[in-house]
Amino acid sequence: MSEFSDIRAERVSAHVLRITLNRPQLRNALRTQTLAEIATALETAEADSTLRVVVLTGGPTVFAAGADIGELAAHDAVSIQTDSRPKHWAVLRRFAKPIVAAVNGFCLGGGCELAMHADIIVAGEDAKFGQPEINLGIIPGAGGTQRLTWAVGKALAMRMVLTGEMIDARTAVAHGLATEICHPELTLERAQAIAEIIAAKPPLAVRAAKEAVLKSFEAGLEAGLAHERKCFSALFATADFREGVAAFRDKRRAQFQGL
Template sequence: MTDLLETRHDAGVVRLTLNRPKVRNALNTELLGALAGVLDRAAQDETVRCVVIHGADDHFAAGADIDELAERSASDGPGDPRLGYWQRIQRFPKPLIAAVEGYCLGGGCELALCADLLVVADDAQLGQPEIRLGLIPGAGGLQRLAITLGKTRTMHLVFTGERISGGQAYDWGLASQCCGHGEALATAIATAERLAEGPPLAQRLAKQAVLAATETPQQAAFELGRRSFELLLSTDDKAEGIAAFRDKRPPSFSGK
């Protein structure tokens, strides 16, 4: 197992730790691939009843890996392995819980939104700041936010790139549980242990039914969001957004 993803299995609950603390657990291709692989195996392992994902060192995940993102272009398209990794993560059939402390931004927020239950510390920071890089969320974040929050709040978050606190995410219905600073993992594990005692077949079918009710009608929107993200990868605005991020200055977008 790669050191980028730490795994612990105890009493039916698998705990996965995103382990790139020097970059606040930014999601590079290797980490996403490792996560998809572990979830594939957990899906087939009858001793696994529930999975909890959290981040090392007080942050969930601060977004995509900026160095990888800078090198990507629209020509990557369907050949980009990340697309397959995201699809495998999203297809995990058992209960999946995200325990969020600190930064949960960009791709990190999209990963958290893939979870069935979202446990947040009240001072966690969630958001989709891709617009500041001349991009949009490309792994389903737009659509899942719209399903949960509605059009107006989603438009505001995506247009501005603003963050919301864990407490606000809970008040808006984005999170299932809210707790104090440093308590998200313990709260998520306690919930996972309770779920691990439940009927696995009924849980799996319940998950399928809920996702069919909320996400199946949105599949065309998911695909449109992905294609739009890929198109933006080759724009001047994306290059300017990343350069400004690295230079720690405001970007100057040209619309090209």
């Protein structure tokens, strides 16, 4: 386990790292230090070829209820321009390996933005998602207006951002923000199971697949299709591709090495 003050980072299996937000007394409010520690843990995971998937959780009762309001209140229109948090968010945005989020309880503001940096969100039945920044006289500032619109569409994103209202887990799944709903006691277990399934797949293909799917949001259809084909062709040169074909023919389980 890697010890931080705001998070816990621990390898929970051969290829999976779990990051747990660890400010329960403040409902896991995200201060700059929290984001810096998450970024550091992800950079370490990126450099470790044996780590293939990250599970991100806030614990059994709350994911993250938002940004640290006390820290935000100390800023003005000038100081916010040199805020260090965008560089930490950029680490999450660039992280190439899959992230599976286990969300219980409140997942609001910066917490919702953090969860939306994950590739798969498993929601507990008690999960509540929202972007309530409008109630503070501001708007989401870490991609919330953009990622939420990608996930749930313009109509619901507008309602959530303009009213500050929360949505429940069933609405989140119905509109594509979360993947599935679990009993709160099983959310982390299910996220871990999904992570293990992904970790057993060929790592280079997994990274390419994540990149290609994200490209569909960042580029037009033609550019996205061209990128997909480029990744598809490049994977034919990998040892994992040859192993996958051999295992299929031999009717055995493939042993992928990330080569």
